[in-house]
Amino acid sequence: MECLESKCRPAEFVKTTLFKKGCDFTYRIPSLLYLPGTNTYLAFAEKRTSAGDVDAKCFVIRRMTTNDHPTEWSPPKELYAELMIPLLPNHRNMNPCPVYDSTTQTVFLFYICVPHGVTEGEQIVTGRNQARLCCVSSSDQGATWGAPQDLTVSVMGEIRVSTLAVGPGHGVQLDSGRLVVPAYAYLPQPGKWESRAFSIYSDDDGSLWKMGKQLGSWSNECEVAEVFDGVKSVLCCNARTTGSPRVQAHSRDGGDxxxxxxxxxxxxxxxxxCQGSIIAFPAPNQQEGAIRQTWLAFSHPTNQSSRQDLGVSLNRTPLQSHWDPPKVIHRGPSGYSDLAYSQEDQRFSCLLECGEKSEIEQIAFMSFTLDEIRQTASSAEI
Known part of the structure; x- marks a missing residue:
C-alpha cells in the first residue's frame, strides 16, 4: 500500500520566536501565563548579558490576545524600573513566576532580587542569604504594573535559609480561590545546606501571603498543578533534583x-x-454530570544525559502517577520550558529555550492540541 510522505512523516510543531539571542545579550528562564476569560497570553524571560545567572539584567515581557486578527505578539518590553525596589539598589531580578487571580483579574508577578555579582553558590557556601522575595501586580493584563513589594520578612519570617527562589515558571489559582506560587529555599541540615521546595499561598486575593511547609527530600526548581479525582482536590508538585528520578509530591491541604x-x-x-513544567487540564470526553477527572501534562528535555529533545508527557491518572512516554516537540538542544492551557479553545502552549546548536539561541512559543501530543509517542523513556 502506497504511503504518502506527508502522511507518514510526524507532524512538525510550529515555533514562533519571541526572544532571540543577540551579539551581546541572550534570553533565559521562560515563563508563560494564560489569563482565562481574556484570551491573553503573557510571556516573560530574563534578558542577560551572558548565559550566566550573575549576568541577568532585567525581565522582558510580550503579550498576545487571540481575539486579535491577525493574532500577533506585542513588541518586547523591558521591565526594569517597574520591578526595582527603592531600598534594593544594584540588584538584579531573576526567576519570573506569575500567577493570575481570575476573581479580581489581577496578575501577581513573583521574582527574586539578588545583588549584582552574588551567586547562588556563594550564598550556599557562606550560609548568608542575599536574595529577596519580591512581587509586583498588574490589573490590566500586564500592560502596566504597580509598586513592587519586598515580601521576604512577611513570608519567610525567622526561618533561616542560605538562599531562596520562586518557580521559575507559573503559579496556579486553586478551585477554592487560593493562589499558590511554587518556591524553594536552601535550609540547614546536619553539616550542610539542602534545597527544599515549598509553596507560597494567599487566601485573600493576594493581600497576605504565607509560606507552606517544605518537602521532606531534596527538591529545587518546581511547579504545581491542581488535579481532581472525583470530589478530591490534590495539588501536585513536580521538582528538579540533582539525579534521577524527579521529585513528585501531593498535597491535600492546598499546598500547606x-x-x-x-x-x-x-x-x-x-x-x-533541569527545570520542567507541569499543567493540569480537564480529562477529554467527560460526560455532563460525570465524576470530575483531571489529566496532567509535563514538559522537560527527554535526553537523560544532556538538555536535548524537549518532550511533553501525559498523565491520565495523576494520583497513581502513571506517565505516558513523551511526545518530542523540539528535536535538538532545549532547556527550561513553561506550559499553559486554554480551556476555551482546548489548546496547550509551551514557551521553551531551544536552538540548533545551543538551547540559549532563542525562547520560542508553540501551540498544539491534545491529539497532537498523544497521537504518536517518542521512543525515549522518561
Whole structure:
C-alpha cells in the first residue's frame, strides 16, 4: 500500500520566536501565563548579558490576545524600573513566576532580587542569604504594573535559609480561590545546606501571603498543578533534583503540606538537573454530570544525559502517577520550558529555550492540541 510522505512523516510543531539571542545579550528562564476569560497570553524571560545567572539584567515581557486578527505578539518590553525596589539598589531580578487571580483579574508577578555579582553558590557556601522575595501586580493584563513589594520578612519570617527562589515558571489559582506560587529555599541540615521546595499561598486575593511547609527530600526548581479525582482536590508538585528520578509530591491541604506517595511512576531527570513544567487540564470526553477527572501534562528535555529533545508527557491518572512516554516537540538542544492551557479553545502552549546548536539561541512559543501530543509517542523513556 502506497504511503504518502506527508502522511507518514510526524507532524512538525510550529515555533514562533519571541526572544532571540543577540551579539551581546541572550534570553533565559521562560515563563508563560494564560489569563482565562481574556484570551491573553503573557510571556516573560530574563534578558542577560551572558548565559550566566550573575549576568541577568532585567525581565522582558510580550503579550498576545487571540481575539486579535491577525493574532500577533506585542513588541518586547523591558521591565526594569517597574520591578526595582527603592531600598534594593544594584540588584538584579531573576526567576519570573506569575500567577493570575481570575476573581479580581489581577496578575501577581513573583521574582527574586539578588545583588549584582552574588551567586547562588556563594550564598550556599557562606550560609548568608542575599536574595529577596519580591512581587509586583498588574490589573490590566500586564500592560502596566504597580509598586513592587519586598515580601521576604512577611513570608519567610525567622526561618533561616542560605538562599531562596520562586518557580521559575507559573503559579496556579486553586478551585477554592487560593493562589499558590511554587518556591524553594536552601535550609540547614546536619553539616550542610539542602534545597527544599515549598509553596507560597494567599487566601485573600493576594493581600497576605504565607509560606507552606517544605518537602521532606531534596527538591529545587518546581511547579504545581491542581488535579481532581472525583470530589478530591490534590495539588501536585513536580521538582528538579540533582539525579534521577524527579521529585513528585501531593498535597491535600492546598499546598500547606506535601507528602511523597509510595507508588510513583518515575520521571527521569536530565543529567545535572533541569527545570520542567507541569499543567493540569480537564480529562477529554467527560460526560455532563460525570465524576470530575483531571489529566496532567509535563514538559522537560527527554535526553537523560544532556538538555536535548524537549518532550511533553501525559498523565491520565495523576494520583497513581502513571506517565505516558513523551511526545518530542523540539528535536535538538532545549532547556527550561513553561506550559499553559486554554480551556476555551482546548489548546496547550509551551514557551521553551531551544536552538540548533545551543538551547540559549532563542525562547520560542508553540501551540498544539491534545491529539497532537498523544497521537504518536517518542521512543525515549522518561
Amino acid at each position: 503540606t506535601f507528602q511523597m506517595p509510595p507508588e510513583m511512576s518515575k520521571l527521569h531527570e536530565t543529567g545535572g538537573g
